[in-house]
Amino acid sequence: MRRGSTIATTATPRMLELDDVHTYYGPIEALKGISLEVGQGEIVTLIGSNGAGKTTTLRSISGTVQPRRGRILFLGEPIQSLPPHRIAALGVAHVPEGRHVFARLTVQENLEMGAYLVRDRAQIRRRLEYVYAMFPRLVERRRQAAGTMSGGEQQMLAIGRALMSGPRLLLLDEPSMGLAPVLVEQIFETILQLKRDGITILLVEQNANQALRVADRGYVLQTGRITLADEAARLLDNPEVQEMYLGA
Amino acid sequence: MSSTLQTLPQLVLDGLVVGFVYALIAVGYTMVYGVLKLINFAHGDVFMVGAFVGTEVLRALTAGGRPLSPWALLLAAVVAAAAVTALLGAGIERVAYRPLRQAPTLILLVSAIGVSFLLEDLVRLVESIHLGKFVLPVPTVFATVYRIHVAGLQNPLTIRLNSIVVVVASILMMVGLTLFVGRTRPGKAMRAVAEDRTTAALQGIDVNAIIALTFLVGSGMGGAAGALFATQYTLVTPYMGFDIGIKAFTAAVVGGIGNIPGAFLGGILLGVLEQVGGGFIGTKFQNVVAFAILVLVLVLLPSGLLGERVQEGA
Amino acid sequence: MPHLRWARALGASALLAVLLASAACGGGAQPSSGGNSSGLQVIKIATQSPLSGDESVQGIALKNGAALKLKQEYDQFKAMGFDLQLDPQDDKGDPNTGVANAQKLAADSQVLAVVGHLDSGVMIPSEAQYHAAQLPIVSPANTNPNVTSQYKYPEISRICGRDDVQGPVGAIFAKDQLGVKTVFVIDNITAYGTGVANAFKQKAQEIGLQVVGSQSIDKSETDYSNVLTQIQQVKPDLVYYGGLYQGFALMLNQAAVRGIHTKWMGPDGVFSNGLVATAKENAIGVYATSVAAPTNLTPGGQKFIQDYTAEYKENPDPYAIYGYDAMGVVLQGLKDAIQKNGGKLPTRAQVRDAIRAITDYQGALVKVGFDSIGDNIYAGYYVYQITSANASTTGDAKLMAQYNPKGELVSQ
Structure with missing residues (x-):
């Protein structure tokens, strides 16, 4: 296998760049030197088994955990030691694994929280319309406490909430987890739609098959290291990947 | 009508007044618990500081006669108490709790108890130097007393104008807080942080600033309650915050800790039940009644009267 | 290292709390040099009463009365070769503090007698400490019957009546x-x-x-x-x-x-x-x-009011004269004990026995004579x-x- 850092850049300008990122949980080294990049307008996916470090990579980017070593550049600026709310202010929106909607807030309030940093009321209104148009189910439930909704609706809300900030980079962590197949389909369609709307996406998925179908490129993580990096289509054809992650 | 039933209306009235004070303090416990999952044991003493600030303002303004109307006096005392304690609360958070954000909750609790002792002794020290004593009588604000004759009752109901003012002021503050938390951007952010600090930060919410704001608001209300309490019960001591703090905390738990309407409900309920229970069983059991209610509620409704039963999204 | 940071913050705030708390509690016992430059032997008489808190008006009056009597008799004792010192303790009207103070006093061998307490609820649990140390205490104001009747210790006497x-x-x-x-x-x-x-x-x-x-x-x-x-x-x-x-x-x-x-x-x-x-x-x-006669009706009482007002610039609280006369009883017993001991420093037990032996001490207000359990037979x-x-x-x-x-x- 080739080392991830040796290959493959994109034609588009870089939006995000990780350079030898090491992240720890206490004494445990969860990321052992991750280097990757995401180009403007791309969908890049991270695949790997449980505990490989996919979620930790997203958390390191959004500042929820701080890497102990290495650099993270967003639009060329180092962000690895910023607190999460500052990183969010730069245009990085993170939809965490398990949705994490604010269960006791209404749907509408959840969306307003997504737009917490947006001061322009007209802007907020436009984005609300955008999100409601994308997820019509949310309109009928806007006054309802988010915690009372189904898992699929909560996932829509979590994505909608992230969109409210008008992000340049969207970090999606396991958006299809625990959803019925028809909803999974819908989520991946949404992801493609977002790409068409100009949003750059870094996608973490257990469902590697689906993820590689929508992504431009992909990285394979194994126990905190990137073991493979390539075009999504070529990863789909890679026998090793097929054997380990695609259940072939 | 039996003799105890004759006293019931007066007991309920008196209970409501003290209950509203409990409610205002309980809000501070519940808000801080909401965002930090910390029982802020210093909150009773923040209330006490508010009582002293209010008392000192009243003393200063009434020192040379009474040029001001009682309304102006009360407003000055309450606003000053709220302002000082709001800053005090935020300061306590910054100095005693924020450095311990990663520490186990037990450590925070110890820190809170330390702050509690510190405030008591500090007030004692300051007042001892300032006035040579630290148990202070409180100047009367509203001297008016209404006696209302009710058919069937042997005694007129006694209502002090001061009691009415305490209740109305409490209601105004509660409505204000409810609107703030329910409708405003920082209020909603407070609820978001209470629910999920990490996810709130991902939305761009500065969690530390919101926690500081929570202390600011909760402590300010506790301090305002202190000033109101001082005008009502006419004596302040540096140790007054302990008993009342414990009761307000009980009220917060009874209502469902973390839940603001619950804290209001718990406070008012506790005040009334305590008075009625004291009247029927014996005054010395007033406090016992309070804690019996606590135990009962925790056994029957572990999450309190309005405790959250909404499932976290998963 | 985040955990070090909070540990340090905790330590610092704890230290600050201790400092401030001790500053707030200051004004208790003053350390005194054991030896004396003029060759006098130090005898300390302690007072135990609330000097702070709700009951401090009475507690301070009590201490002030006792201090006044001690000051007035200082020269008598100096002539006998003793440096009489007051060791005022703040029991805060709190049983735990009272007992802790009693232990402290028991451990100080220069303390030969105590005037106190104000609260019976503080006196009664402290009695065992005084008894163990053979340290006599004369109560100016503890009227609860159990103060003398419960343990009947020879160290415990009172000049006031019973509830x-x-x-x-x-x-x-x-x-x-x-x-x-x-x-x-x-x-x-x-x-x-x-x-x-x-x-x-x-x-x-x-x-x-x-x-x-x-x-x-x-x-x-x-x-x-x-x-x-x-x-x-x-x-x-x-x-x-x-x-x-x-x-x-x-x-x-x-x-x-x-x-x-x-x-x-x-x-x-x-x-x-x-x-x-x-x-x-x-x-x-x-x-x-x-349990006190009107201070202003007896000649001794009038003189007390004059002296007290001159010393403290305020009219005495009714409790002040209790403290004054209790100290008088203690000092009478002390004098008797010194005399019996041939002018030398007596032991606590000797002072204790001399106090209990008093049958007709005339104070500024009260006449004092003790019965077998330390109650005053003249109490009105x-x-x-x-x-x-x-x-x-x-x-x-x-x-x-x-x-x-x-x-x-x-x-x-």
Whole structure:
């Protein structure tokens, strides 16, 4: 296998760049030197088994955990030691694994929280319309406490909430987890739609098959290291990947 | 009508007044618990500081006669108490709790108890130097007393104008807080942080600033309650915050800790039940009644009267 | 290292708390040099009373009275070769603090005797410490019967009367002199307050008064509405409050707001300048039993008032003279012990025995002679009524009746 850092850049300008990122949980080294990049307008996916470090990579980017070593550049600026709310202010929106909607807030309030940093009321209104148009189910439930909704609706809300900030980079962590197949389909369609709307996406998925179908490129993580990096289509054809992650 | 039933209306009235004070303090416990999952044991003493600030303002303004109307006096005392304690609360958070954000909750609790002792002794020290004593009588604000004759009752109901003012002021503050938390951007952010600090930060919410704001608001209300309490019960001591703090905390738990309407409900309920229970069983059991209610509620409704039963999204 | 950071912050705030707390508690015992440059031997007499907190008006008065007596006799002892020093302790009216202070005093071999306490509830648990250290203590004001009757230690004596006489005297006065038929009895849940209130209640029932209600309310409570509502309902002729002045004053004030008109009575614990200072005109008309004769009626008392006012620039609280005479008794015993010991420094046991042997000490106010358990055989009982809102003179209290040590009416 080739080392991830040796290959493959994109034609588009870089939006995000990780350079030898090491992240720890206490004494445990969860990321052992991750280097990757995401180009403007791309969908890049991270695949790997449980505990490989996919979620930790997203958390390191959004500042929820701080890497102990290495650099993270967003639009060329180092962000690895910023607190999460500052990183969010730069245009990085993170939809965490398990949705994490604010269960006791209404749907509408959840969306307003997504737009917490947006001061322009007209802007907020436009984005609300955008999100409601994308997820019509949310309109009928806007006054309802988010915690009372189904898992699929909560996932829509979590994505909608992230969109409210008008992000340049969207970090999606396991958006299809625990959803019925028809909803999974819908989520991946949404992801493609977002790409068409100009949003750059870094996608973490257990469902590697689906993820590689929508992504431009992909990285394979194994126990905190990137073991493979390539075009999504070529990863789909890679026998090793097929054997380990695609259940072939 | 039996003799105890004759006293019931007066007991309920008196209970409501003290209950509203409990409610205002309980809000501070519940808000801080909401965002930090910390029982802020210093909150009773923040209330006490508010009582002293209010008392000192009243003393200063009434020192040379009474040029001001009682309304102006009360407003000055309450606003000053709220302002000082709001800053005090935020300061306590910054100095005693924020450095311990990663520490186990037990450590925070110890820190809170330390702050509690510190405030008591500090007030004692300051007042001892300032006035040579630290148990202070409180100047009367509203001297008016209404006696209302009710058919069937042997005694007129006694209502002090001061009691009415305490209740109305409490209601105004509660409505204000409810609107703030329910409708405003920082209020909603407070609820978001209470629910999920990490996810709130991902939305761009500065969690530390919101926690500081929570202390600011909760402590300010506790301090305002202190000033109101001082005008009502006419004596302040540096140790007054302990008993009342414990009761307000009980009220917060009874209502469902973390839940603001619950804290209001718990406070008012506790005040009334305590008075009625004291009247029927014996005054010395007033406090016992309070804690019996606590135990009962925790056994029957572990999450309190309005405790959250909404499932976290998963 | 985040955990180091919070550990340090915690340590720093704990240190700060300790510093401030000790600063706030300062003003207790002053360290004194053991030896003495002038070749005098140091003898320390301690006082134990609340110098802070709700009861500090009385506690400080007590200490001041004792300090005045010590100062006046200083030269006598100096002539005998002793440097007499006062070691004032703040028991805060709190049993734990009282016991801790007693242990501290027991450990200081220069302390030969103690004047204290104010609260029976502090005195009784501290007694074992004094007994173990053979350290004599003369109580100026502890009227609870158990102070002398429970353990009967030879170290414990008092110059004042007992609540099992004081309480009944109140009941007898209420019936015979005030014509009261119904009484409501309140106590503040302390050894002193509950004890005297029960003694009052028992006697009241015995002599045919009707006890129409009885409640206890914690001494730290500031809201008396609950008990006042009950009083309002049963309309007693007289309300008896077994407790101290602070709680009583608040109750009087809140009763006035309620428009409750009744007679009020309390024991010596409420009979203080502090009562009048807080209750003001609401204190007028209040009856108080006391174990002290009126200070201003005896020549010794008048001289005391003069000396006290000159020393402290304020009129003495009724408790001041108790402290003064208790110190007088201690110093008399000390003198006797020194004499018996051939002019040399006596032991605590010698001082203890000399104090208990006193049979007729004439103080500024009280005559003192101890019986076998340390009660004063000359203790009298008095009933006063507050007639003005002048706090510096305890409301110009008027003596209404006087009773002998058995509780029998002597004069009106």
